[in-house]
Amino acid sequence: MKTKRVWTGLLTFLFFISFILAGLIIPAESPAQAGDPVAVKIQIPFSKGGKQGLAIAGSEISAYIMVENQTDEEQNVDMEISLPKEFKPVDLSSSWKMTQTGDSYILTTACTLAVKYENWFDLIPVRISSDIPAGEYRVAAKVKSNGKEQKLELPVKLATRREAADFVKISEILLPTDEYGKVDPRYQRNTLALKSSSSSNYYKRVITGAGTESTAAEHPIAHMAVKVANKNAEAASLLITAQLLNPETKKPVAGFRPPNAENLSKDEQDRIYAMVKVPGKSETLIPLPIYGEEGTIPTGKFTLRTTVKLLGSDAVLQVKDLPVQVVARDFLPAVITVSAFVLIAGTFGIINFRKQAFFDRFKTRWLIVIALFGTATFVTVNIPGTILWDLSHAIFGPFSFLITGLFNEIILYMLLVSLVLLIPQPGTVLLATVMRMLLSGVILGHFSPVTIMFYSTSGILLEVMLFIFGITRSSWVSRKLSQAGRADIWPAALVISLGCGLADAASAFVNFQITIFLYRLYYADWYILTYVLIDGFLYTAIGTVFGVLLGRQLKKVAID
Amino acid sequence: MQDINLTVRPGEFILLTGPTGCGKSTLLKLFNGLIPHQSGGKLTGQVIINGIDTLKTDMRKLTQQVGLVFQNPDDQLFATVVEDEVAFGPENLGLPREEIGRRIQEALQRVKMVDLYQAGTNELSGGQKQRVAIASMMAMQPKVLALDEPISQLDPVGADEVLNVIKELNTSLGTTIILVEHRIHEVAHLADRIIIMNEGQVVMDQPIRQALRDVAIFHRYGLRVPEVVQLFADLKIPEPPLVAVEAVKKLKNVFTSNKPDQPVRTPPAKGERKRVGEVVVKIKELRYTYDPSRGEALKGVDLKVQEGERVALMGNNGSGKSTLLLHLAAILKPGSGAVEVLGENIRTKDPCFLAGQVGIVFQNPDLMLFCDTVRDEVEFGPRNLKLSSQEIELRRTKALSAMTITDLAEDSPMALSKGQRLRTAVASVLAMQPRLILLDEPTTGQDKMHIDAMMDFLSKFHARGTLVFCTHDVETVIKYATRVVVMNGGHIIADGDPRAIFSSPEILTRAALKPPQSLLISQGLGLTPAFTVDELKELLVG
Amino acid sequence: MSIAQRMIRPTVNATFIHQLDARVKIFLLLATSVLVIFLDNPKSLLLLFVFVSAAALSARLPAKNLKILAVLVLLAVWGTMFSQALFYSKLPRTVLFVIIHPKWPVIGELTGGLFVYKQGFTYGAVQALRFASMLTLGLLLSWTTQPRDLLLGLIHFKVPYEVSFMTVTAVRFLPLVMNEVRTVLTVQRLRGYRPLKSSNWIKLIRTSLYTLKPILANCLRRAGTLAVSAESRGFRVNPEERTYWRGLEYSYMDRGVLWGGTVFLVGIVAVKVVYLLYFNGVYYTPFLRELYGLAKNWL
Structure with missing residues (x-):
């Protein structure tokens, strides 16, 4: 039991680390040219996998900028980024200075990179206006280091929400599946069978003094799979979440929370999630583990709400509700x-x-x-x-x-x-x-x-x-x-x-x-x-x- | 039981008698091997039935030799339907179906119950049940039929039915009959031979007519002889007959010279009796129905009972007398009409309301005993009436001594003998000092001695109180009732002085009552009705 | 006739139900009780209850019996609804009102709160249909069949002879013992004791003792005579070779009902079992998909 817990914890950790690393190591859209004293990488919107993604009107995205010393000397770097006026930076950190000129925001800041390969990066939250047409917008950046200037221009593909939703679609939700997302036809579809609905554990906890506050279950009680189709040519980095709701109040049901919920923000701890990159022009099956706390999960009819978001953006691409039945096999x-x-x-x-x-x-x-x-x-x-x-x-x-x-x-x-x-x-x-x-x-x-x-x-x-x-x-x-x-x-x-x-x-x-x-x-x-x-x-x-x-x-x- | 030597010849009709606990019932169980095969105890000697030694033969063979019939008709029937009851024995013997059917048919014919073979056993009258019990034994085709007081719990009609059947079996089928009965006067005329047992020994074994020449020996064991026999013994006339008709013939010869037609006592005519005291019971147009499919049990009854009266309710089964009695204790509520007891309309009252005012002794006094000791039993009522402890003690002492059970005060009522249980039940009612006492057939299944003792007390010590009782026993009524109410089919058909009413043969027949032999003789001789041997004697010899 | 007396007394009539063989009736009752266990679908449970009620009506029972039946069914249904309204644990559930608040000290913590749920009422009503069907059919059986026929039926179902003999005896003395109980209670009342009117449970126990004692004493006395009477008629002398006077003969109608009932029951149970195997992930074959659908919608 204990080793299993450690093992799953470790796996989860590795899973996370690999995502973060992937985002950092894979080169940006704006590659540095040889001979430049500093390498500059800009990515808008920021996404895992580093590839330039799609920005969606009315959403909040992150702009990513990174500079790295390529020389043996100290580099004093001054940066200037100009964003179109439809891309308004929000919650700007104090190291940035912002001025507004005509149809763009100019952001400036500076840093010092002392040794070779030292780098500096930041994420700038950007709110995109919701009523702008789709198309290509340009973001420009000027980086001056020790007097030498580099200029970059980055096309940002902007789609409207509707367009984006057309590109990325949940084509099917499968439940229950095995851990690879494969459906076993022996099982009743859209039904979650709990092993025990008995709340005898509750009393066990009271008696053993473990407290009545239950701890999350250690391993999934079932798996589901979300099939996502990406019609876009480019890959899409997505955040997929699922949660079980009371069908009437649409409030989340206690008991269905993943074990590592601490990693999510407070109001998102009640859902299971996966971050995935769906290659362009393809369909991907994403398996999701379903966690439940024995004893607290009620049986009955629920709504399974699956949400697809673009990673690095708060734009919800799709919400799909599926009525599911939870039955107890006590x-x-x-x-x-x-x-x-x-x-x-x-x-x-x-x-x-x-x-x-x-x-x-x-x-x-x-x-x-x-x-x-x-x-x-x-x-x-x-x-x-x-x-x-x-x-x-x-x-x-x-x-x-x-x-x-x-x-x-x-x-x-x-x-x-x-x-x-x-x-x-x-x-x-x-x-x-x-x-x-x-x-x-x-x-x-x-x-x-x-x-x-x-x-x-x-x-x-x-x-x-x-x-x-x-x-x-x-x-x-x-x-x-x-x-x-x-x-x-x-x-x-x-x-x-x-x-x-x-x-x-x-x-x-x-x-x-x-x-x-x-x-x-x-x-x-x-x-x-x-x-x-x-x-x-x-x-x-x-x-x-x-x-x-x-x-x-x-x-x-x-x-x- | 010791030193019993007994030979019974085929076809004999033996009357086996003796006081309670003399060993009669044990003897019966020996006959069909129940002793020693099914019960413990020590047995020496031999019991040979039809040449079969009961000790050495298995039960299956023995059960076909001797059939047993018992006192309480209810306690011998298992089945819910007559036919099943009769089939029970043959089935146990493993007979083929056709044979069982034949035996059922035959046995029921013998007891004249063929028409009722599909009837429910619970719906039969006592006499019918007893006949079914006999049939169920006859279906085993026993050579001997032993009956343990088979008529003691029956009304006169039922008793007659049963006795006739027994006699019929004896004469036409040649079945040997061993009848245990202490009411010799009821059965003496049927038997050939009488055996008296006392304390486990046979004290007399003679042909019955011969035995009855010596009345003294019967009296020694507390046994009553038929009235005719007693009369002849008292008059010192030899060769007593056993039935009234014969007696009338004989007496006519003896007393033709005398002047017999001198009334000794003129019984007060109906309605003349002074009715004093306040009205205790007032019933108007009372109607009651148990089950609509069976019609009304009471069809408009009017009755008034005054303080101090001792009223006997008589009538055959289903005449409505018990129903009427139950209304007096507010146990039943009038269907229509009104019942007032002690000035209160009972319609809305619980029997509890009448506690202390009305006491009832049920047919089965065992159902009235639920306390741990006799003392508790007697004190139970007074305690519920919240009397003072001195008063409770006083009442207890009085009731216990009245019923002569003072020495049993600390015993458990359940451990007492039948007679003692009756007396405890009566004492528990007396301790309430009710103004109205009701008795539901107290004479059924009890020794005459107990009944007399109880009635004696009730009429003496309860003189100011009122007594209403149901009974079939004419003698008891003559002795103790001041008034008799005869019922038939839910109506009162006669109401008045007992002597006047019993003098009418028509009423006696309609009420299915059995007149005492003295009455039959006095009527046969054309005398003023006499109801007891003493009265008759007085009429005859002055 | 009191309610109790009416409840224990069978009626005599010549309706189809009355004429069915006792064994067939016992079989139908058992079959139905198995059926209600296997059925989950409200539609089917209701259908079954309607069918059973129609059978009860066809037996032309006296109006008073039907009244007793109706009252008992309603009470049973309401009782189940009541308990399920409190203990319903599926979602969604709507709290109508709170009986024990979970935050109340001690009792709240122990019980985790007690609420009346709207959905529990409906759920209870549906589940109570099982009881209603069983209750109706049970009383229908006992009201249309003589106890001795039922017992004969039981003997055919291999109930040991001693046991069926005991049951016959017990049934035979039922009305007598009922009368005795009534008499004992009356005796108590006439001696100034109110046996049943009390909220004091010590007194109720005392009443039970006062009542049971004479009744049981009577039983003991009676048993002595009964035993002698039975034994003197050869009871138990050779249990192996015992024969029976009355046999039960199946009529064509009986056979028809028996076969029809068996096929129906086996069919339903088989479909349900196959469905359950699929549902619980034990066995699945695409051939039976129609059947799964049928089971899901109706059973």
């Missing part, structure tokens, strides 16, 4: 659902295989007691539940469990636990649960794989817990439960409460995951946690304690 619910299924199938498979041995341990009277307790459970838990649960759900919404749970969980566990005390056998709870399931199937028509899974997981988990905690096998707990006096019963009662509480909490959690997976419903993590703790654990534990009391009294029932 594996936890799926994994839990599948495991629950395997567990259930396995348990019932084994029981079916050893059917006779399983049932032989139960006297007929016990079977009938379990059946009648099933009836009692159905009458006191399921029937009121069907009506009350829905009703209170309609009023209190998802928090109705706080109220209905009091009834349902507590009464249910009173019944189950008293039954287990009467028939402390492995299998009692499972049979009682199967009873409840079949009754609600036969009487209320609740036959569905999901209800079967709900009931079965709860029955199996409880059965396992009761066995582990020593209630359905011979242990001090079971002995205490059957023999201890009223004052003596508490330790054993607490053990069984803990067992039942854990079992029900676990099955409540599993039920949520099954619902999320099979019924595509959303629940906040804290909600699931509250439910599991209160309805699953607390209420169950309370019901269990009363179940112990009830069970011990029922043992006294005189059979006549």
Whole structure:
């Protein structure tokens, strides 16, 4: 993990450095002549790759000037640049002096180059008027060094915005692709599949004290590719950015930020970008990594906004919006659902295989007691539940469990636990649960794989817990439960409460995951946690304690 | 149980009797191998049924030998439909389908339930359920049918149906019948032989007519003999018959010379009885419907009950008597018409509103016991009424001693015997000191002794209070009611003095009531109606 | 008849639905429950619900049953809408109002805020269509089929005999136990205790104890007799060779529905699975592009 991070960081760094170096080393449009004491390079607009590019009306560009000592002597250099009046320098640094004459701006400055190959350069931000015609404008420069003068004249090709946009066009946006921009047809187009939408990381961070402020993801969650066509004869240096927006507000969505966002200006940290040079008369595919922070990215419909700018210019050539869908592929619910299924199938498979041995341990009277307790459970838990649960759900919404749970969980566990005390056998709870399931199937028509899974997981988990905690096998707990006096019963009662509480909490959690997976419903993590703790654990534990009391009294029932 | 030696010949009809806990039920379980095959315990000796040793034979064979029928018809039926219930046994035997079908048909014919083979078991009357239970045993084609108090929870009509079926099986099919019953007077005329058990031993085993010559031995074990037998014993006439018709014939011969037609006591005529005290219950044009498809349960009932009255509500199942009773406790609300209890219209009231004013003892008193100890149970009501602790204690002591359960105060009500549970339930109602007590068929499934004790108390100690109870038992009514209201099909068909009303054979028939033998004899002899043996004796010998 | 009584009682009629074999009905219910899991498209979910409702109407159920059904469906739909309005996590989402502000101390930090989202309501309504269909079909099944037919159907689906025997028993005692519960509550009222009128949960627990105790004691007593009665009729003496009096016979109609349903279900599931394989990047073939489109638009 760590080495990978370093590696990508290094790559990014190299990527940047190479761009900057490229801009400096490749010769300017105005080459120095041999024998001149200083070499002069001017480029307007400045661009990566050093080649003279296109200026666009109404944009801000940079004019680049560089002088370099070619001799062994000290050179005192005076520079004068004249820009057409449509090219207005802005934010000029104090070393420059500017005068306006007729139809041009004259900028002057001076510098001293002491040794050979010493150089001086500057970038002058220039604002180009927006309402000027396209065509060729000329920029002139005079450089005097130690009395020797050089004159340069540079044609600047100016295009209107519309023209420029015609030259450079996004022909296609591909999503998702591999890191080389190649589309894999197996994937749904325009869809980003997140590996996990679970925000469990949030709590992990809270617990480990890492703070709730999330750090950016370390590697891309997917890639996209932008296909750009350049019709112009010359190459175009472009800045391509992409960002995910809320389709309604058009505001950026938190969570999609590249790891190296610090390199961008504050208001641009929410987008991914690439700087590229597209050769003239060609089409280039530019792959872009998409970064996302696990846990903070919501799923749903978004707008992917891809913007193309000329590098060194703030002129936006093209904005292309693409509706994309972000889907979560959260594996936890799926994994839990599948495991629950395997567990259930396995348990019932084994029981079916050893059917006779399983049932032989139960006297007929016990079977009938379990059946009648099933009836009692159905009458006191399921029937009121069907009506009350829905009703209170309609009023209190998802928090109705706080109220209905009091009834349902507590009464249910009173019944189950008293039954287990009467028939402390492995299998009692499972049979009682199967009873409840079949009754609600036969009487209320609740036959569905999901209800079967709900009931079965709860029955199996409880059965396992009761066995582990020593209630359905011979242990001090079971002995205490059957023999201890009223004052003596508490330790054993607490053990069984803990067992039942854990079992029900676990099955409540599993039920949520099954619902999320099979019924595509959303629940906040804290909600699931509250439910599991209160309805699953607390209420169950309370019901269990009363179940112990009830069970011990029922043992006294005189059979006549 | 010890030292039981018993031989039963094929085709016999044996009446097995004895006080509660004498070992009758255990004996029955021995017959079809449930003991020792399905339950624990220690068994020595041999049980041989049809030449098969139950110890050495597997259950499957044994179940086909002896069929068992129990007291509570509800507790023997599993299926929701009659036909399934009867099929259950043959299915377990693994019989082919055609055979099962044949057996269902035959068994249902035997119990006269063929028409109802598709009926829901929950919709049957008690007698019908019990007949289905018998049919389901007969479908196993047992040689012996053992029945454990099969009529104790039935109304007279249902009991008659069941007894007729049993007799029919015995005579036409030759099935050996072992009938466990402590109400000898109800069944004595059907049996050939009587076995009395006490404390796990057989204390008497004789042909029934022979046995009944010695009434004393029955009394020793707290058993009642048929009224005719008692009458003949009291009159010292030998060879007692078992049914009223025979008795009338015999008595006619004995008493022709006497002057029997001297009324001992003139029962007060209907409506003459003084009604004092304020009106406790006032019902006007009461109508009620449970389920529109089944019609009205009450079709316009008018009734007034005054303080101090003890009113018996009688009538067959579905006559509306229970429905009426439930209105008095505000458990049901009138469909139309008005019900006023203790001056309050119950339409808008919760039963809780009547707490402390109206007490009800349900048919199954077990449902009334939910506290940890008998003491808590009795104090529960008074506590809810927020009485002072002295008052609570006073009431508890009084109620417990009235029901003779003071020594059980710290026991769990659930651990008590059936009779004790009934008394605890009644005590819990008495402790509220209600002005109106309602009893819903308290005589069902209870020993006569318990009923008498309870009714005795209620009529003595609750004399100023008002009592309304549903029952089928004419004797109880004669003994304790000051007034009887007979219902039929949702109407009141008779209302007045019990003696006057029971003297009308027509009303008795319409209400599906079983007249006591004394009444039949007195009517057969053309005497003033007598309702008990003592009265009849008085009429006959003065 | 109380609502509870009406809910557990099947109706008798001669409609198409009533006459279908119990196994076919169980199959249809299971098939539908699988279908609702596989379907995602609101149009299809709605279509399914409309279809199920039409089936319910064709069974000529009593008006009161339909009323219960309608109320239950509406409550279930609203309940789902409610919870999804709070927990909807897709974008875009519009906050209608704030329940817990994320900046509130402790609770805000723990929950990360709780809002009511407009889109959650619609999403919940669509998802609730699954529940609505299942609920309607479930009640339709239980209201048009005798429990014993359903149980017979279950035996054909290889439910162990002991279990189906227990279920028969449990069903048989349902009305009795319901009556008993009612009686126990009445007894409590007549002794001056208001069992259900309380917001105090300790008291509600006490009520549950007071109510369960007599009911369960009764169950225990009853079980003794029932066991003897069952055993004396040969219950469990040879479970392997047990025979059945009533068989279920498929009519032509049953077979038709069964085959039709199977083909339909398998078809839908297959298309969806193929689509999901494509969607999740497991398998793709250009041959099936039409199918992918169909699945995307309808499933």
